[in-house]
Amino acid sequence: MSNPIPTSPRGEPTREALVRAAIDVFGRDGFDAASTRAISDAAGVNQALIGYHFGGKPGLYLAALRFIATSVSTRLGPLVESIEARLAADGRARGKKVAAHSLAALQALLEAFVGMLASDESAAWARLILREQQSPSAGFDVLYDGFMHRILGAVSELVARAQDRGATAAECKLTAFTIIGQAVVFRAARAAVMREMQWRQLGAGELDGIRAQLRRNIAAIVQAEP
Amino acid sequence: MSNPIPTSPRGEPTREALVRAAIDVFGRDGFDAASTRAISDAAGVNQALIGYHFGGKPGLYLAALRFIATSVSTRLGPLVESIEARLAADGRARGKKVAAHSLAALQALLEAFVGMLASDESAAWARLILREQQSPSAGFDVLYDGFMHRILGAVSELVARAQDRGATAAECKLTAFTIIGQAVVFRAARAAVMREMQWRQLGAGELDGIRAQLRRNIAAIVQAEP
DNA sequence: GTCTATAGTCGGATAGAC
DNA sequence: GTCTATCCGACTATAGAC
Numbered sequence: 001m002s003n004p005i006p007t008s009p010r011g012e013p014t015r016e017a018l019v020r021a022a023i024d025v026f027g028r029d030g031f032d033a034a035s036t037r038a039i040s041d042a043a044g045v046n047q048a049l050i051g052y053h054f055g056g057k058p059g060l061y062l063a064a065l066r067f068i069a070t071s072v073s074t075r076l077g078p079l080v081e082s083i084e085a086r087l088a089a090d091g092r093a094r095g096k097k098v099a100a101h102s103l104a105a106l107q108a109l110l111e112a113f114v115g116m117l118a119s120d121e122s123a124a125w126a127r128l129i130l131r132e133q134q135s136p137s138a139g140f141d142v143l144y145d146g147f148m149h150r151i152l153g154a155v156s157e158l159v160a161r162a163q164d165r166g167a168t169a170a171e172c173k174l175t176a177f178t179i180i181g182q183a184v185v186f187r188a189a190r191a192a193v194m195r196e197m198q199w200r201q202l203g204a205g206e207l208d209g210i211r212a213q214l215r216r217n218i219a220a221i222v223q224a225e226p
Numbered sequence: 227m228s229n230p231i232p233t234s235p236r237g238e239p240t241r242e243a244l245v246r247a248a249i250d251v252f253g254r255d256g257f258d259a260a261s262t263r264a265i266s267d268a269a270g271v272n273q274a275l276i277g278y279h280f281g282g283k284p285g286l287y288l289a290a291l292r293f294i295a296t297s298v299s300t301r302l303g304p305l306v307e308s309i310e311a312r313l314a315a316d317g318r319a320r321g322k323k324v325a326a327h328s329l330a331a332l333q334a335l336l337e338a339f340v341g342m343l344a345s346d347e348s349a350a351w352a353r354l355i356l357r358e359q360q361s362p363s364a365g366f367d368v369l370y371d372g373f374m375h376r377i378l379g380a381v382s383e384l385v386a387r388a389q390d391r392g393a394t395a396a397e398c399k400l401t402a403f404t405i406i407g408q409a410v411v412f413r414a415a416r417a418a419v420m421r422e423m424q425w426r427q428l429g430a431g432e433l434d435g436i437r438a439q440l441r442r443n444i445a446a447i448v449q450a451e452p
Numbered sequence: 453g454t455c456t457a458t459a460g461t462c463g464g465a466t467a468g469a470c
Numbered sequence: 471g472t473c474t475a476t477c478c479g480a481c482t483a484t485a486g487a488c
Contacts, residue, residue, distance in 0.1 A: 014454085148422075173423055209396075217401075
């Protein structure tokens with residue numbers, strides 16, 4: 001059916017331009033409504049090249065999701081890796097000291113996360129991800145296995161150590177989602193945020209306020225008495 | 227251009243069937259990809275009736291958003307009204323007593339909110355709302371003015387009174403969004419939640435766990451020391 | 453590897469019978 | 471108010487020249 005992607009270096013710029021345009025157009029219009037013409041026009045290449053390079057529209061869609069997973073991993077990967085290394089080094093050790101640096105790491109990770117969600121470049125692929133969450137296609141696996149599972153695991157584990165009360169793994173995962181939700185809302189409900197806050201843009205100043213709020217909330221949640 | 231909606235009672239069942247089907251199909255496919263044929267088929271009526279009753283596809287879309295705003299208002303309106311009445315009765319009074327019942331009201335409102343977001347019936351229109359948030363059309367006003375602004379105002383005001391430390395209105399609004407985000411994530415990132423929690427459904431048991439988590443987090447956030 | 457041209461399908465809107 | 475029939479434009483995919 002859909003042939004493998006040709007790998008000749010000569011076509012690489014074309015493939016990358018198509019993928020970048022695809023993320024934008026698929027994110028804005030959804031898979032069905034997005035037209036291959038709109039994508040090829042935005043990429044500045046011929047429409048027939050989508051069939052040649054990706055086998056067709058679905059192949060280009062999957063390539064776009066893979067590109068997103070790689071982008072997120074590139075952006076958050078180093079921080080997540082350093083956290084995972086620290087988690088492994090601490091092993092089963094617990095106590096005030098572990099709790100303190102786990103909280104700090106949790107705050108740092110979510111500040112990086114919300115910074116990513118706030119950026120303009122993330123707008124297009126965030127739209128695609130939110131679509132996949134609402135109606136998962138076969139491509140959802142690319143996103144979940146590509147970065148979601150790993151980040152969720154790190155956040156849950158940090159919550160467990162920062163709280164240091166015998167919360168179950170399921171409870172920590174639930175806490176992780178409520179913490180992540182506090183960042184996600186600034187992308188998922190962006191239009192309402194901008195209108196209600198009467199912001200004209202979400203720039204550095206606004207992001208600082210959001211980050212301070214997140215730091216405070218995270219500390220309050222993990223330090224609260226059970 | 228698009229004539230006003232005919233108001234004859236004879237056509238009312240047709241209009242309602244079309245609006246209900248429209249919420250489902252528009253939510254699933256987006257405005258462009260949704261076909262009027264799919265909507266009329268799902269509604270069990272003739273495709274040409276969309277033109278007759280709503281002037282066309284855009285008219286039906288706006289009618290669907292209006293229906294959603296009314297549905298949410300019906301579901302959360304009474305609770306919000308009782309909260310607004312209490313806020314008005316308290317006036318400028320502050321202190322421990324006001325803080326305590328404001329916290330309780332905040333928790334109750336968010337439990338109702340997340341219950342709505344968890345319900346299957348809300349899935350379709352939640353999809354539509356998330357789409358509008360990501361790429362607001364002219365119809366976003368219908369949603370914002372219809373219920374968002376009012377609920378956000380109630381949550382912000384409850385946060386201000388439950389904290390009872392001189393936080394600015396902007397800070398309270400930001401806190402309100404982070405609190406609402408903790409509920410919204412269970413709709414916006416539903417696919418990731420189900421997979422990571424290894425849930426097969428989000429039923430009464432799972433919802434109880436989410437609500438307990440929200441209660442705890444909200445109390446921790448508003449009671450934390452500045 | 454990239455292009456033009458086109459075949460085949462499906463979309464929204466509407467005219468007109470009942 | 472509801473239906474059938476149809477126009478016309480836009481879409482994806484692909485054949486074939488360069």
